[in-house]
Amino acid sequence: MLPDLTAAVALLALTAYVVLGGADFGAGFWDLTAGGAQRGAPVRAMIKRAMSPVWEANHVWLIFLLVVLWTGFPEAFGSITSTLAIPLFVAALGIVLRGGAFALKGEAATIAEARALGATFALASVIVPFFLGAAAGAIAAGEVPVGNARGDEWSSWTQSTSILVGALAVAAGAHLAAVFLGADSRRAGETELVHAFRVRALGSGVVAGALAIAGLLVVRSDVPGLYDDLTSGAGLACVLASGAAGLVTLWLEWRERFELARYTAAAAVGAIVAGWAVAQEPYLLPPDLTVHEAAAPDATLVALLVATGLGMLILIPALTWLFRLALSGRLVYEDKPRP
Amino acid sequence: MIDGVLGGPVDQDYLLQARQMQAMSFAVHIPLVCFGIAFPAMVLFLEGLWLRTGDPLYRALAKRWSKAMLILFAVGVVTGTILSFEMGLLWPEFMATFADVFGLAFLIEGYSFFIEAIFIAIYVYGWERLSPRTHIAAGVPMVLAGITGSLMVISVNGWMNHPTGFSIRNGEVVDVKPLAALFNDNLWHELVHMYLAGFIVAGFLVAGVYAFGWLRGRRDRHHRIGLVVALSVAALAAPAQLLVGDWAARTVAERQPVKLAAFEGLEETTKGAPFSLPGGIEIPKLLSLLAFHDPNATVTGLDSVPEDDRPPTDIVKLSFRLMVFIGSGLAALGAWFAWLWWRRGRLPRSLWFYRALVAAGPAALVALIAGWVTTEVGRQPWVVYHVMRTESAVTGASGIPVGFAALGLVYLGLATVAFVMLRRLSRPPLEVGS
Numbered sequence: 016m017l018p019d020l021t022a023a024v025a026l027l028a029l030t031a032y033v034v035l036g037g038a039d040f041g042a043g044f045w046d047l048t049a050g051g052a053q054r055g056a057p058v059r060a061m062i063k064r065a066m067s068p069v070w071e072a073n074h075v076w077l078i079f080l081l082v083v084l085w086t087g088f089p090e091a092f093g094s095i096t097s098t099l100a101i102p103l104f105v106a107a108l109g110i111v112l113r114g115g116a117f118a119l120k121g122e123a124a125t126i127a128e129a130r131a132l133g134a135t136f137a138l139a140s141v142i143v144p145f146f147l148g149a150a151a152g153a154i155a156a157g158e159v160p161v162g163n164a165r166g167d168e169w170s171s172w173t174q175s176t177s178i179l180v181g182a183l184a185v186a187a188g189a190h191l192a193a194v195f196l197g198a199d200s201r202r203a204g205e206t207e208l209v210h211a212f213r214v215r216a217l218g219s220g221v222v223a224g225a226l227a228i229a230g231l232l233v234v235r236s237d238v239p240g241l242y243d244d245l246t247s248g249a250g251l252a253c254v255l256a257s258g259a260a261g262l263v264t265l266w267l268e269w270r271e272r273f274e275l276a277r278y279t280a281a282a283a284v285g286a287i288v289a290g291w292a293v294a295q296e297p298y299l300l301p302p303d304l305t306v307h308e309a310a311a312p313d314a315t316l317v318a319l320l321v322a323t324g325l326g327m328l329i330l331i332p333a334l335t336w337l338f339r340l341a342l343s344g345r346l347v348y349e350d351k352p353r354p
Numbered sequence: 355m356i357d358g359v360l361g362g363p364v365d366q367d368y369l370l371q372a373r374q375m376q377a378m379s380f381a382v383h384i385p386l387v388c389f390g391i392a393f394p395a396m397v398l399f400l401e402g403l404w405l406r407t408g409d410p411l412y413r414a415l416a417k418r419w420s421k422a423m424l425i426l427f428a429v430g431v432v433t434g435t436i437l438s439f440e441m442g443l444l445w446p447e448f449m450a451t452f453a454d455v456f457g458l459a460f461l462i463e464g465y466s467f468f469i470e471a472i473f474i475a476i477y478v479y480g481w482e483r484l485s486p487r488t489h490i491a492a493g494v495p496m497v498l499a500g501i502t503g504s505l506m507v508i509s510v511n512g513w514m515n516h517p518t519g520f521s522i523r524n525g526e527v528v529d530v531k532p533l534a535a536l537f538n539d540n541l542w543h544e545l546v547h548m549y550l551a552g553f554i555v556a557g558f559l560v561a562g563v564y565a566f567g568w569l570r571g572r573r574d575r576h577h578r579i580g581l582v583v584a585l586s587v588a589a590l591a592a593p594a595q596l597l598v599g600d601w602a603a604r605t606v607a608e609r610q611p612v613k614l615a616a617f618e619g620l621e622e623t624t625k626g627a628p629f630s631l632p633g634g635i636e637i638p639k640l641l642s643l644l645a646f647h648d649p650n651a652t653v654t655g656l657d658s659v660p661e662d663d664r665p666p667t668d669i670v671k672l673s674f675r676l677m678v679f680i681g682s683g684l685a686a687l688g689a690w691f692a693w694l695w696w697r698r699g700r701l702p703r704s705l706w707f708y709r710a711l712v713a714a715g716p717a718a719l720v721a722l723i724a725g726w727v728t729t730e731v732g733r734q735p736w737v738v739y740h741v742m743r744t745e746s747a748v749t750g751a752s753g754i755p756v757g758f759a760a761l762g763l764v765y766l767g768l769a770t771v772a773f774v775m776l777r778r779l780s781r782p783p784l785e786v787g788s
Contacts, residue, residue: 068479071431071471079464081438085449086457093360093450096442100751107439108764111432115768118428122775132771163360163446164750311454311530318458318532326465333495337472346479348421 017317018310021087022292022299024323028083030288032076034191034281037184039070041192043113043140044185045215046133052126059133061208062192063121065199068346070117072337074110086319088309090161091299098159098166099150102177106146113139141185148184152177155291156238157301175233183226187284190219194264194280198273203344209273216268216276224261227287240301244294253290257283356525356742358447364750372444372748375758377730379436381723382765386430387507388722390470390500391552393423396560396587398493400579405486414786415580417481419560422779424478429772431471436761444754448737448747451527455520456513458532459506466503469495504552505545512540515729516609517738539609543602550591550598551725554684555718557588562715563780565708576784582701585711588718589688589695596685599678600644606732607645610739611654612663613732614645616670620655627653632675665734673727680721687714 042062049055085092096103112135120132149172153159158171171177197212231254235242244250260283267276297305310316340346357363366372397419404412442449473496480489513519519535520527564581607614614620618641620627626649629640639649646653656664687710694702702708733739737747 068475071428071475072468074431074435075464075468075471078435078438078467079461081442082457082460082464085442085453086461087454089453089457090359090450092442092453093446096439096449097360097446097749097751100443100749100757101753103439104443104757107436107443108760110435111764111768114428114432114435115771118425119771119775122425122778124778161360163358163364163450165361168751168753311457312528314530315454315457315532319461322458322461322465326462326468330465330468333469333472337476340476340480340484345483346476347483348479348481 017313017320018087018307020320021083021310021316022306024320025080025083025087026289026292028076028080030285032073032080033184033187033288034284035069035073036076037144037188037284038191038195039066039073039188040113040140040144040185041188041190041219042066042196043117043137044189045192045196045212047137047141052130057205057208058211061196061200061203061205064203064347065196065341066117067121067348068341069337070114072334074114077110083319083323087311087316088299088306089311091304091309093163094161094165094300094304095150095154095159097162097164098168098171099153100164101168102146102150102153102172106143106150109139109143109146112136113143144184144188145181148181149173149177151184151291152180154300155180155234155241155295157240159300161300161304174237176230176237179226179230179233183223183230183287186219186223186226187287190216190223190264191280191284193219194268194273194276197268198277199342201273202342209271213268213271213273216280217265220261220265220268220280224258227257227261241294244296245290248293250290250294253286253293257286257290260286355740356451356522356527356738357746358451358742359526360447360450363447363746364748366745366748366750366754368754369745369748371754371758373744375754375761376440376444377727378758378762378765379433379440380726380730382769383430383433383437384722384726385555385719386426386433387504387548388552388555389423389426390430391504391549392556392587393419393426393560394474394493394497394500396556396583397423398490398497400583401490401493405490410786411576411579411784414784415576418779418784420478420481422776424474425772425776425779427470427474429768431467433765433768434467443751443757444749445737445747446749448742451742452517452520452738455517455527455530455532455535456510459509459513459536463503463506466499466506469499470503473499501549504548505541506536508545508548509536509538509541511729512544513538514737515733515739516540517741522741540605543598543605547595547598547602547725550595551718551722553587553591554595555715555722557584557586557591558684558711558718559715560584561588562712565711568708569705569712578701582695585688585691586695588684588714589692592681592685592688593692595681599681604645604647606729607653610732612656612659613665613670613729615654615656615658616665616667616732617674617728618653619667619671620653622657623652623655625652626650663735665732670728670732673724673731676724677721677728680717680724684714684718684721687711 046059046062049058116132116136120129120136123129123132153172156174156176159166193212193216197209197216200208200212231245234245245254260279264276264279264283267279295301299306299309397416400412400416400419404416473492476492477496480492513535516538518538519531521529561581561584564577567577568581626639627641628636628638629644630636642651642653643649656667691702694700735743737744
């Protein structure tokens with residue numbers, strides 16, 4: 016019971032990070048592909064405006080996930096970080112470059128500076144989800160044995176499941192970002208941007224869906240056990256739910272109902288994460304280490320769960336307030352004081 | 355002693371590089387923590403002055419500082435993330451074996467970090483469209499979370515130096531008591547020491563910026579207020595730090611006698627131990643007096659443990675002295691200002707004061723890092739004091755030198771750009787609304 020609850024907390028943090036943090040990385044993808052300095056300026060300005068007040072809070076979900084993992088499942092954490100040191104370190108470097116460049120590019124004084132920082136921000140925004148996704152794919156594929164760097168440091172995360180999950184992470188983030196930014200643009204009354212992000216949301220939605228299906232096919236040949244669990248019982252339910260939510264999102268985008276699309280897009284992505292967890296259950300590190308075997312002693316889990324519960328009582332109202340203020344356009348930095 | 359649950363020590367040719375990489379990452383992050391501790395309180399103080407007096411200059415200055423605060427926070431977020439990753443990437447055996455003992459602290463730190471991120475964003479982006487009362491109220495959680503966050507990280511460090519809340523049976527960690535680990539005996543003195551250090555570093559660095567302007571003739575009211583607010587914080591904290599330092603040293607003398615011996619390079623256990631100054635001068639019995647408040651107390655020497663169990667004395671000794679020397683100088687500088695301000699109600703006139711102030715910020719940074727080197731290198735060769743050796747904790751993965759170099763380059767770039775941008779932010783004249 017306690018280990019399962021702890022795993023549920025980790026899953027919640029992971030889902031929140033994939034949806035909220037993923038959308039911020041996706042915004043970086045659209046920044047990267049927005050075109051030249053002139054043509055891409057409106058898209059980039061919208062991204063900056065939407066991301067600035069929330070990206071740090073969204074990023075903290077990753078830290079929260081790491082902490083729950085190492086406190087609740089220390090043995091698994093040490094095994095993961097030692098075998099998957101390369102993709103995780105590249106992702107960590109990418110996080111520094113992405114966050115640093117985003118925070119500092121607002122002060123850029125010349126076009127060249129803005130370009131260099133913008134490019135760093137945008138490129139790193141693609142690198143981070145890819146490598147984190149590849150690391151997740153390695154765990155799903157059963158490439159992480161228990162032990163200090165016991166798995167292969169390269170082949171563990173360069174197999175096809177990892178590559179596909181990495182690509183899916185990039186595409187899903189881009190899709191979420193386009194949906195969110197489209198809704199934000201509508202709220203801001205930027206008609207042309209609404210159109211631009213709608214096209215992007217539709218396109219990236221199709222790509223993400225195709226990658227998800229391709230992922231299933233790869234898993235079928237490479238990790239048959241996982242495939243069986245994804246295509247039966249609760250795993251199948253998640254896969255179908257994700258597909259359905261994805262289709263509804265595309266329909267909502269088509270009908271220009273952007274606010275609702277935010278939630279269905281998040282559900283489509285969240286259901287993939289949940290499906291992975293359900294399919295892997297009872298294993299934390301397949302094929303050997305179960306959630307129960309990996310769990311910390313009860314005293315630690317009780318402390319962790321109580322602290323998590325109490326913390327959420329503060330966190331949820333605070334986050335709600337932040338998102339409300341941000342979505343209603345009340346969090347905008349203006350250099351000149353208003354008269 | 356314990357080897358760990360992942361299978362015990364591995365061959366790792368680059369243990370020293372792993373330690374240096376970790377040290378570099380801390381050295382980059384810790385100055386930003388100082389700003390996380392002190393800057394929100396300073397900004398809120400200025401905003402409070404504005405609300406009380408209605409003088410728009412206070413508001414304009416608070417707003418500008420808040421923007422610098424946000425940039426420093428963002429850089430702190432990403433460099434802090436590196437630390438979270440490195441815990442696992444460099445020391446997987448340490449985490450696998452002990453994270454269930456001390457992890458609770460990081461969970462609370464995680465929440466603090468959330469609250470800080472949320473309210474810093476609301477505060478900095480809410481200047482124009484929130485009511486003044488709501489705005490300053492949003493600043494309060496930001497200050498509190500800065501305190502609880504550092505409290506929790508310090509708790510883990512205190513625990514590594516004085517591990518409690520578990521037992522070892524047959525080489526395994528059992529009887530885990532997370533709360534006992536969280537509230538370990540080292541927590542309070544380390545917390546107060548670091549908290550004051552935060553105010554000293556941030557205060558002197560910000561004051562130094564204005565002192566630099568002062569020396570170049572920028573002495574308007576804006577510069578005067580910026581200087582006085584930042585300097586007041588540092589001037590009060592720096593002398594108090596001497597007392598806290600004494601408390602910390604006595605705790606080390608009691609609980610980690612070998613570390614204290616390394617502070618002073620004391621080879622042999624000595625009754626009435628002298629304090630040696632650079633140049634070979636010895637003051638009789640002073641070390642015993644300082645460490646135990648008793649001139650005839652016996653101070654444990656390095657020879658009390660085998661050579662393998664001693665920290666690298668030269669580094670510890672040098673960094674300890676650097677910290678004490680700079681800390682004393684900063685206390686004197688702070689006292690100079692505090693005395694004049696209190697008795698005469700004015701700033702010092704001597705240009706040397708402002709020159710010293712420009713140097714004080716970077717010097718405080720050096721003292722801060724030296725202090726952490728003192729305690730962390732002084733902890734060696736243990737990652738968990740007297741329980742797990744650092745060499746047992748290290749990863750078996752290859753490529754540490756490559757990672758070290760890559761991170762070093764990224765940090766160099768980040769530091770350069772951040773410095774240029776912050777400098778640019780401080781340049782234009784303040785836009786004061788009505």
